[in-house]
Amino acid sequence: MDGIIDVGGGPEQVPLRASDAERERVAGVLQQAFAEGRLDLDRFQERLDALWRAGTRDDLAALSRDLTPPPGAEPAPMELRAGHNARVRKEGRWPVPRRIRAVAEKDGRIHLDFTQADCRHQEVFVDATCVSNGPITLVVPRSWAVHTDAVALRGHGKVTNDTTPPTDPAAPVLRLAGVADRGRIKIRHPRK
Incomplete structure (x- = not known):
């Protein structure tokens, strides 16, 4: 199972490390949100800085969670x-x-x-x-x-x-x- 390691006492959830491709995908979400005016310049720069320091997938998800539309929804123009x-x-x-x-x-x-x-x-x-x-x-x-x-x-x-x-x-x-x-x-x- 992806992201789960059995250490004898039951499965333990281990945060998975973020890849460069995943960082680039989140960077695209941040750029799109900035272009659409959903992030101002300061918040955009703050999240970009945090993006390259992010170590895990959870860290990346926290940076774009409030910017990602639900599946099937199109972002506002x-x-x-x-x-x-x-x-x-x-x-x-x-x-x-x-x-x-x-x-x-x-x-x-x-x-x-x-x-x-x-x-x-x-x-x-x-x-x-x-x-x-x-x-x-x-x-x-x-x-x-x-x-x-x-x-x-x-x-x-x-x-x-x-x-x-x-x-x-x-x-x-x-x-x-x-x-x-x-x-x-x-x-x-x-x-x-």
Whole structure:
């Protein structure tokens, strides 16, 4: 039996040592929680430090127990909101969640750059809403496929997809849905 040693007086539960692969798996859970705003920067860093000191599987489980959704449940989407001339940017190295909800309104701007991001999903779903001149810009690697047919246009809303189809059928797919109501959604590749 895994984790149980018979020492003559009945089975005794011995904590199993954590492997590097298990540490990396928990690190992914922590990064996802940070990206979704379920951990602030201080708590994220605190748990990452504890992660590499963790000796047993129980130690690792304690670091992510309150962050792991029940089996079959999908984690809440990352929420990004920019209003009244605010600017929200995600760029550089960041963990991409499976679902993102982005709302730009009243001249607020959202810029999501997936070029250097860590994406472990075959499909990424972005629910984008831009209202009252609030633009949303998505920058995707040339290897990604982009689908924008689930965006509703209202008023002078506009969706511009300047990406080219990937040559690799196994490339990640960004699926965009939402509403452009007097706002603009632009998808492009990185500038050279």
